[in-house]
Amino acid sequence: MKSITLSWPFWAVLSAAFAALTAIFAKAGVESLNSNMATLIRTVVIVIAAIAFVLITQSWQSPGSISNRSWQFLILSGLATGASWFCYFHALKLGDAARVAPIDKLSVVFVSVFAVLFLGEKLSFPNWIGVGLIATGAILVAWRL
Template sequence: MKSVLASWQLWAMGSAVFAALTAIFAKVGIEGVSSDFATFIRTIVILASIAFILSVTGSWQEPATVSAKSWLFLVLSGLATGASWLCYFRALKLGNASQVAPVDKLSVVLVAAFAAVFLGERLSPMHWLAVCFIATGAVMLTLRI
């Protein structure tokens, strides 16, 4: 069982399931609420949830033990996450969840490209083909035909 819990695939699938639920719950919850305020509520819930998990698991860490580089990139990641959430909730307010979510998932395509350019990660030709399929599928899901 421990090896299953250490599997990145399990956690990635959990991320996908919860991301899907996020879209559905947010689309219903955003009715009559500004998208920015909805993002604020979501952020408070996440902050409280993570603080609870850190407390239960004893995972709190002294801020001074985090390197300056880690601080910089975690802050940048937090800013990017906040911007992503603001954009996502605004898009959900204006569009259909079944169209917004696939476009949001173009992040998969962008991660592959950015990882190759900035992190030096190498994808095989078959993987690049799969990335192209993801992009094509995401775009096709936005079309109303």
């Protein structure tokens, strides 16, 4: 039997749990601070943690061994991540975490659409219903009457 720690659902659930904590901690941290400065502090912490994780797990790979295509897409991913974080922290500064986070999770809907359009992935009809339900749920959770 395959270990649960080798399965993608295990790591995806952990990612979701840590993302939830990120929203709670960020909202508390940005309360009396400029959102851009808060994003900078978070980014520095992430860089230090990522370096430590690579060293501890002995995952270092020579930068010269990484293909140009990988570099290009990882740089684009980094820029998109940075833009997302700045927008997210600004939204948290202005709004409630319980309303900002669900709208941020519309990224699940965008990923599904982009994966089909740009990566050629296929989603079944039930998958599309799920995407629609995620979009509807995110909007309903964030909606304040």
